Amino acid sequence: MDVLAFYAFAAIAVIASLLVIGQGNPMHSVMLLIVSFGALAGLYVLLDAPFTAVTQIIVYAGAIMVLFLFVVMLLNVPREEPAPPGVSTLLGPTGMRIGAVLSLLLAGEMLWALGRIGIGWFSQGVTAASVSSVALIGSGIFTRHAFAFEATSVLILVAMLGAVVLARREHF
Amino acid sequence: MVPLNYYLVLSGLLFAIGTAGVFLRRNLITVLLSIEIMLNAVNLTFVAVGRYRGSVDGQIITFFVMTVAAAEAAVGLALIIALFRHRETLNPDAFTALKW
Numbered sequence: 001m002d003v004l005a006f007y008a009f010a011a012i013a014v015i016a017s018l019l020v021i022g023q024g025n026p027m028h029s030v031m032l033l034i035v036s037f038g039a040l041a042g043l044y045v046l047l048d049a050p051f052t053a054v055t056q057i058i059v060y061a062g063a064i065m066v067l068f069l070f071v072v073m074l075l076n077v078p079r080e081e082p083a084p085p086g087v088s089t090l091l092g093p094t095g096m097r098i099g100a101v102l103s104l105l106l107a108g109e110m111l112w113a114l115g116r117i118g119i120g121w122f123s124q125g126v127t128a129a130s131v132s133s134v135a136l137i138g139s140g141i142f143t144r145h146a147f148a149f150e151a152t153s154v155l156i157l158v159a160m161l162g163a164v165v166l167a168r169r170e171h172f
Numbered sequence: 173m174v175p176l177n178y179y180l181v182l183s184g185l186l187f188a189i190g191t192a193g194v195f196l197r198r199n200l201i202t203v204l205l206s207i208e209i210m211l212n213a214v215n216l217t218f219v220a221v222g223r224y225r226g227s228v229d230g231q232i233i234t235f236f237v238m239t240v241a242a243a244e245a246a247v248g249l250a251l252i253i254a255l256f257r258h259r260e261t262l263n264p265d266a267f268t269a270l271k272w
Contacts, residue, residue, distance in 0.1 A: 006174045010182045017186055017209050021193035026201045033205050040212055046174070047223040052231045059238050064208070064245050071249045072201060077262050099195025107188030114180050136228045145232055152239045159243030166250035
């Protein structure tokens with residue numbers, strides 16, 4: 001049952017992600033990415049992480065993707081432009097081929113490495129209760145990781161200011 | 173329970189797909205979406221390894237990664253809007269000059 005659910009969610013995530021980068025229309029890409037994030041939330045539930053799954057849905061599929069949709073609609077560029085002729089041989093089809101080879105190489109390398117390592121150093125039979133408790137996550141964030149939490153709040157503030165300043169028109 | 177390796181392989185595949193998107197696409201918005209795919213692949217690794225170690229630290233760092241992703245998306249999209257105002261295009265090849 002677990003394995004079946006894993007395969008189903010994994011297939012949805014991989015296929016949706018492939019379609020995201022295969023789409024010409026950014027609007028469809030954003031919609032498919034939401035599907036992919038939903039499948040990842042399902043995987044988090046399988047991993048006994050309901051809090052992370054809900055955060056994934058609310059923050060990622062909800063907030064961040066709506067931001068993307070907003071910009072896609074604002075700019076209204078439905079089609080990707082074809083490569084202008086004679087920009088540079090590196091950016092033309094040859095560059096695309098180099099990119100495809102590099103990413104395939106990365107995938108092959110990671111699969112090879114994961115096939116070789118043994119992961120017997122993980123204790124088996126960890127109970128689900130020790131990782132699925134929201135209280136444990138909260139106390140971890142606000143005690144051991146309090147500095148990172150505060151730094152994150154400063155980061156958000158800077159990002160907010162930066163976004164406002166960057167997107168502002170220079171001449172009112 | 174599904175072995176940890178399955179999750180790691182899936183995460184590696186998603187990361188490679190994100191990398192391919194960054195390399196292959198000629199649309200700034202799709203490039204940002206590919207970066208989100210890569211961040212999510214890493215999140216999956218954190219949560220899976222945390223689950224198999226029996227610690228909540230994986231979920232905590234996922235929380236921080238999501239915050240950074242939100243900040244990155246906000247600033248990145250603001251940059252895209254600013255760039256689009258100047259050039260009326262989303263093609264990254266159009267933004268090769270350091271100054272205009």
